Amino acid sequence: MLNRTGRVLTRFGAELIIEDETGRRLRCTARRRLQDVVCGDHVTWTPSDSGNHVVTGIEPRRNLLERVDPRGQRRAVAANIDQVVLIIARQPPPQWPLVDRYLVAIEALEARAVIVMNKVDLEEAAPGSDDTGQMESLYRDLGYPMLHTSAATGAGLGELRARLAGLTSILLGQSGVGKSSLIKALLPDEDLRIGALSEGTGEGRHTTTAATLYHLPDGGDLIDSPGVRDFTPPPLQAEALAHGFVEFRPHLGQCRFHNCVHDREPGCAIKAAVDAGEISEPRYKSYLALKRS
Ligand SMILES: Nc1nc2c(ncn2[C@@H]2O[C@H](COP(=O)(O)OP(=O)(O)O)[C@@H](O)[C@H]2O)c(=O)[nH]1
Ligand SMILES: [Mg+2]
Ligand SMILES: [Zn+2]
Known part of the structure; x- marks a missing residue:
């Protein structure tokens, strides 16, 4: 079977609208095992003469x-x-x-x-x-x-x-x-x-x-x-949270305790960086507020 490529524009329940390389918009149905296909996915599909075309694969995602x-x-x-x-x-x-x-x-x-x-x-x-x-x-x-x-x-x-x-x-x-x-x-x-x-x-x-x-x-x-x-991001674990503060990254892994969450622990490299003015107070306060929420 001939596999072509396209990108998912949207889905209505089980039905997908994809756009092929030439800009044509096509109605497709995904194979049963591909039910998690979403808007923005790059997919392969195969044409069908009867009814919807069929999405046969999802290309690896950059992110979701x-x-x-x-x-x-x-x-x-x-x-x-x-x-x-x-x-x-x-x-x-x-x-x-x-x-x-x-x-x-x-x-x-x-x-x-x-x-x-x-x-x-x-x-x-x-x-x-x-x-x-x-x-x-x-x-x-x-x-x-x-x-x-x-x-x-x-x-x-x-x-x-x-x-x-x-x-x-x-x-x-x-x-x-x-x-x-x-x-x-x-x-x-x-x-x-x-x-x-x-x-x-x-x-x-x-x-x-x-x-x-x-x-x-x-x-x-x-x-x-x-x-x-209007999406609000879900809360994250302390480690992922700290990594998301880009200016924390050079200091991560340098705290006294390997499981330091940069709150009240002694020997915290993040707090030392705040004291040294390398990390701003508002961002550190934000981190603490998010960590404690
Ligand atoms: N003065 C001013 N009002 C704006 C501007 N952009 C949006 N608004 C108004 O702010 C209100 C909320 O805008 P809306 O687009 O619905 O915000 P959303 O909730 O983020 O989608 C509406 O009353 C808009 O007319 C702007 O650039 N200047
Ligand atoms: Mg709105
Ligand atoms: Zn720390």
């Missing part, structure tokens, strides 16, 4: 984004993500420990992270304990690009589009920061695209919970759905 459903089960959301765009905003003001929680999840995916400060048309909310400007430079110094956008005025959208070109990205962030507004600006005919995909699937309109891969007008792909955008 999972969420935890209300019953505590891990659920695959999307595969092969190159980049995560973490959206924060002037208002509601950033919750920096939540930003760190997302960054740890992005590091675990081994995906690129970009931070976008949206709503720059607005004044900053009354400054709290953390100065936003200082926090922004902290993340820049850690190597995370920090863009400024306004979905309202269009400011910075060109730079954001340029960042998305050539990669498969997703947007994440807390509610109210402007993710839906940014998606609308990036994918002006989103509704149309979804309509075209769901046409003829027999399931009516696309259930917006299914992650869907879209091609961006200026190049690059965006995997999106409210379920993807």
Whole structure:
């Protein structure tokens, strides 16, 4: 049998929409043993004259984004993500420990992270304990690009589009920061695209919970759905958590106790680095808050 290749754009229950190398969109059904195929998967498939084509294999994944459903089960959301765009905003003001929680999840995916400060048309909310400007430079110094956008005025959208070109990205962030507004600006005919995909699937309109891969007008792909955008990463074990703080890495393995969780243990190399100013206080506090939660 002839095996061809393609990429999964979305799935509706047992039915998959894949795109082949020539850009054709095809309805497929996965072999029974391949039921975990998700949006973003690179697959092999074989044509069929009667009914749906058949997905016969999943190529090795670069990574797999999972969420935890209300019953505590891990659920695959999307595969092969190159980049995560973490959206924060002037208002509601950033919750920096939540930003760190997302960054740890992005590091675990081994995906690129970009931070976008949206709503720059607005004044900053009354400054709290953390100065936003200082926090922004902290993340820049850690190597995370920090863009400024306004979905309202269009400011910075060109730079954001340029960042998305050539990669498969997703947007994440807390509610109210402007993710839906940014998606609308990036994918002006989103509704149309979804309509075209769901046409003829027999399931009516696309259930917006299914992650869907879209091609961006200026190049690059965006995997999106409210379920993807509003995803909150699951908690991690202390070891994986510490590894997700990139500036901790050079110090890991140098604590007095091999099982040190960098909290109250004596001889902790992480705490020594905080005291020496090599690791910032806010990031260390974030680590402790996440570790204790
Ligand atoms: N002033 C301003 N308001 C924005 C901007 N982006 C989004 N909003 C508004 O913020 C609110 C939340 O936006 P939404 O896109 O629904 O956020 P989401 O919850 O992250 O999807 C809405 O009232 C938007 O109109 C922006 O750049 N500037
Ligand atoms: Mg939204
Ligand atoms: Zn330690």
